[in-house]
Amino acid sequence: MGSSSAGGQLGGEQLGGEQRGGSQGARDPWERTQPVVRTGAAARPDGVDSPAMRVLFVSLASVGHTYPLIPLATAARAAGHEVHFAAGEAVHGPLEAHGLRPFRPADAFSEIYAEDLAPDLARLEPDLVVHGWGVPGAAEAARAAGIPGVWHGFGRMFPEGIGLVRPTGGVHLDICPPSLQDKDFLATQDRVELRPVPFSEPARPVLRDGRPLIYLTLGTAFGTPELLTAAVRGLAALDAHIVVAAGRVRPAELGTVPHNVTVRDWVDQADLWPHVDVAVHHGGSGTTLGALAAGVPQLLLPQGADQFANAEAVSAAGAGLVLDEPAAIADLTWKLLAGNDHRDAARALAAEIARMPSPAEVAQRLPDLAG
Secondary structure, X not given: OOOOOXXXXXOOOOOOOOOOOOOOOOOOOOOOOOOOOOOOEEEOOOOOEEEOOEEEEEOOOOHHHHHHHHHHHHHHHHOOOEEEEEOOHHHHHHHHHOOOOEEOOOOOOHHHHHHHHHHHHHHHOOOEEEEEOXXXXXXXXXXXXXXXXXXXXXXXXXXXXXXXXXXXXXXXXXXXXXXXXXXXXXXXXXXXEOOOOOOOOOOOOOOOOOOOEEEEEOOOOOOOHHHHHHHHHHHOOOOOEEEEEOOOOOHHHHOOOOOOEEEEOOOOHHXXXXXXXXXXXXXXXXXXXXXXXXXXXXXXXXXXXXXHHHHHHHHHOOOEEEOOOHHHHHHHHHHHHHOOHHHHHHHHHHHHHHHOOOHHHHHOOHHHHHO
């Protein structure tokens, strides 16, 4: 589930050649000039206080890899822990808005990334590193520094060959409901379930007009003007309100759209999900899990990376359909709107997700994971 949605959820694109933020050698404004005396405590629901920790989150600089980590990071901060976040500047805005103290490491993978992160680990001296699946170098750096580290997933465990190294070993904070997760991963990895919570930046609200609301996005990594235009034209034939998150496509590239279509470059998915009747999308992890958490049936148009595996899993669970023939987009969307079987399956998955431990609950376990 590795491609991003223009509504604030998945990203599989790799980073590209940035240098460390600001001028060369500029100090991170959150850098400690002296050791921290950790005398605080993080209150737990069971009434037992846990020592406050310094926690470093690390992710790729895409919304799809960063946004899934933000709910736990903010929960950790609310629990009294000091939270820092290493990611590229493209995602610093929402991190700063939530007090997560971002800084930018090098945009490289594995050994190079590990070497670059090592000085930051020495400077910050975190008690725990929470590293996304897309940054195996952060796991290597934490191990080399003798700092406990845990993986944080962005969805279903992705297949080989999508440009990312599959993470193995250690503890995994898994935001994918077990019934949808890769069965080999379930059987072989040490997992801590973590409820996926949609996160997105605020955007201009979309008003309902009484008709069914269909949400269309092809994400930020694979969508093209031609494909998105064809999808818009097909869906516009329905008596429904079509809300489009254009993502990498400029809204102007879609030309004049029918009267029942609203096009935005960015949509606040977290705010929109409760109002969506059917989601038509690329199969990115954030969009897939966001729809499932809201009990919304899905029509999936996978384009690349792990999206095909995600689409297959959703279809097998009965919570959606896969579009094989573009001309059938209106018919299949109407089938999802008019029927109950796929909606019932989606709601069953939503109930499963709701039973997973919340970010606040998992945040209270971080001291235990740090060992």
